[in-house]
Amino acid sequence: MEKRIRVLVAxxxxxxxxxxxxxxxxxxxxxxxxxxxxxxxxxxxxIAEAALQEDVDVVAMSLLSGAHNTLxxxxxxxxxxxxxxxxxxxxxxxxxxxxxxxLKAAGVxxxxxxxxxTSQIVEYIKANVK
Amino acid sequence: xxxxxxxxxxxxxxLARAITAVENEYDEAVDIMRQLYSHTGRAHVIxxxxxxxxxxxxxxxxxxxxxRNLGKTVGIIAxxxxxxxxxxxxxxxxxxxxxxxxxxxxxxxxxxxxxSLGGLSRKTSEAVKxxxxxxxxxxxxxxxxxxxxxVDIIKTADTTLVVLVxxxxxxxxxxxxxxxxxxxxxxxxxxxxxxxxxxxxxxxAMLDLNQEHMDWRPPIKRTVxxxxxxxxxxxxxxxEHIAYTHKSGGLELRRTQRTKSELLALLHEHLSRxxxxxxxxxxxxxxxxxxxxxxxxxxxxxxGQILNDLMK
Numbered sequence: 001m002e003k004r005i006r007v008l009v010a011x012x013x014x015x016x017x018x019x020x021x022x023x024x025x026x027x028x029x030x031x032x033x034x035x036x037x038x039x040x041x042x043x044x045x046x047i048a049e050a051a052l053q054e055d056v057d058v059v060a061m062s063l064l065s066g067a068h069n070t071l072x073x074x075x076x077x078x079x080x081x082x083x084x085x086x087x088x089x090x091x092x093x094x095x096x097x098x099x100x101x102x103l104k105a106a107g108v109x110x111x112x113x114x115x116x117x118t119s120q121i122v123e124y125i126k127a128n129v130k
Numbered sequence: 131x132x133x134x135x136x137x138x139x140x141x142x143x144x145l146a147r148a149i150t151a152v153e154n155e156y157d158e159a160v161d162i163m164r165q166l167y168s169h170t171g172r173a174h175v176i177x178x179x180x181x182x183x184x185x186x187x188x189x190x191x192x193x194x195x196x197x198r199n200l201g202k203t204v205g206i207i208a209x210x211x212x213x214x215x216x217x218x219x220x221x222x223x224x225x226x227x228x229x230x231x232x233x234x235x236x237x238x239x240x241x242x243x244x245x246s247l248g249g250l251s252r253k254t255s256e257a258v259k260x261x262x263x264x265x266x267x268x269x270x271x272x273x274x275x276x277x278x279x280x281v282d283i284i285k286t287a288d289t290t291l292v293v294l295v296x297x298x299x300x301x302x303x304x305x306x307x308x309x310x311x312x313x314x315x316x317x318x319x320x321x322x323x324x325x326x327x328x329x330x331x332x333x334x335a336m337l338d339l340n341q342e343h344m345d346w347r348p349p350i351k352r353t354v355x356x357x358x359x360x361x362x363x364x365x366x367x368x369x370e371h372i373a374y375t376h377k378s379g380g381l382e383l384r385r386t387q388r389t390k391s392e393l394l395a396l397l398h399e400h401l402s403r404x405x406x407x408x409x410x411x412x413x414x415x416x417x418x419x420x421x422x423x424x425x426x427x428x429x430x431x432x433x434g435q436i437l438n439d440l441m442k
Contacts, residue, residue, distance in 0.1 A: 029219060046228065
């Protein structure tokens with residue numbers, strides 16, 4: 001059996017709006033990925049631990065609350081602490097253009113802002129998962 | 131092999147990677163299983179099955195917490211369906227088990243059915259063995275929940291828990307073959323709903339007709355999982371079942387049968403792979419298919435000839 005790309009879709013922090021995350025999850029499923037959907041209001045520790053146990057290739061986080069500059073890099077750091085670094089980390093949601101460079105420096109590979117076609121996310125994952 | 135060593139030393143990363151290796155049939159998977167095999171056979175494996183929406187995940191979450199309170203470590207394998215069209219899947223059972231994520235005594239892994247139910251059952255039982263070798267005391271396997279025909283779980287589980295809910299179907303459902311025959315313990319979940327009494331009466335009537343379980347009459351427990359009601363009683367019953375199977379020799383019998391069917395399945399798989407490999411190497415297979423399709427030969431004699439050639 002060929003390898004299936006596994007993606008954790010998670011929403012960190014205090015933000016209950018998960019429609020966008022569900023749309024992305026569905027699009028990834030339709031692209032043939034296995035999506036582990038973990039729902040809303042997760043701590044970075046919970047996201048990193050779930051990503052470790054599920055041995056996903058990609059951690060996809062969506063955030064609308066404005067706390068991305070703290071929470072996204074925290075997930076990257078906790079994954080490293082747990083010895084599960086090396087996963088492709090991507091983010092999405094309402095993220096100001098000005099913050100993106102900082103997030104990338106902190107280990108988030110790509111950031112998708114509202115209006116991005118889901119096909120672009122799929123292509124990005126296919127091109128960048130080792 | 132490093133991954134095996136790390137796993138046996140308690141590395142959750144190694145545990146996660148070993149399951150991936152088995153799931154994707156990586157080359158190292160066979161070696162991993164070979165080395166882990168002698169460390170298996172200690173865990174109590176509980177299969178949880180039932181129709182979609184019965185509350186299996188929520189119940190699994192509560193049962194796991196109860197076992198944790200009793201000081202046991204827990205592994206959970208949660209299976210969800212793979213799309214037959216895209217090959218993708220949404221594995222969403224973790225949502226109901228979020229509190230368990232940061233408990234170091236619990237390890238949850240989601241698996242997609244990936245098209246082949248037969249293949250899945252082997253991979254599931256290998257994932258169970260990996261969790262067992264890692265040292266988990268209790269391992270839950272939550273099935274995909276397609277209902278009546280999802281009975282493969284008994285090949286993996288020491289105890290099969292069938293979860294039902296009031297309000298699904300009439301009493302003829304209760305006497306059909308399928309999941310109602312495989313339960314060692316039954317839970318009527320969402321028992322605060324209308325129809326719980328009737329379901330219990332029908333289920334009791336069905337179980338009384340069942341001759342196969344003469345010495346273990348499957349008990350029926352009522353739960354309201356999202357309110358944590360009936361959970362400790364259900365755990366007691368699951369423990370009684372495992373104690374019973376130890377005492378009666380049923381567990382040994384089950385495990386012997388399991389070993390036998392695992393050996394047969396492996397043999398089957400390797401034989402057909404080897405035979406096909408030989409035919410493919412010689413480019414024979416397509417020729418045979420074409421000749422059968424043109425009705426020049428029939429499939430029965432073709433298979434007979436292949437086997438004869440092989441056994442020579």
